[in-house]
Amino acid sequence: MNVASEMGERYLQRPTKEQMRDLPLFRGISLDNIVVVQDGEGAEQAIKELKEAPCLGFDTESKPCFRKGEVSKGPHLIQLANESKAFLFPTRFLPAITLLDKILSDPHIKKVGFGLAGDAKILQRKFGINLFNTQDLSVKLKSHFRLKQRVGIKAAVAMVFQQRLAKSAQTSNWAAFPLQEHQLKYAANDAYASLCIDLEINKKL
Secondary structure, eight states: OOOOTTTTTTSSSOOOHHHHHTSOBOOOSOGGGEEEOOSHHHHHHHHHHHTTOSEEEEEEEOOOOOSTTOOOOOOOEEEEEOSSOEEEEETTOHHHHHHHHHHHTOTTSEEEESSHHHHHHHHHHHHOOOOOSEEEHHHHHHHHTTOSSOOOHHHHHHHHHSOBOOOTTTTSOTTOSSOOHHHHHHHHHHHHHHHHHHHHHHHHO
């Protein structure tokens, strides 16, 4: 993937919804490269692979709240991606989540994503996991490319890659298990796209 050569003016303005609808789809990670971690053994294998990368794409998903006064019980899913795979950790499998602290709290592995301050708070509150060495890409994009406002991952994918990130599964039930195929792709690509954006931006700095 390559950032457009005219990165200064045309592609570093927030695209409209209409403009994003016309873009080709961001393909991202295939189902064959999405790993759902359900136990300690699977977590150890995932951690072994994730530790080999200096930087990982990161995100979480929570079942949305639709009723007034309803409090979220999330996160229900934690996602991490390297350049070839995405690992999904349903938080119902606590032994795997406990082991995941080895990655999330590792100060030598950078975790990149969007809106990470909220993720850090809920991980600490619910699991006692302290998220170290993170970079919020909405802040990075705004700072380095002099944007007028922060952008989310969907707009960032459109601006950096001229592609459209599918978000139809965003408000689905993330507490369910097993997750459906479209949920797996959505969750995996939120983390993977974050990593791709960070790697591509760094090439231009």
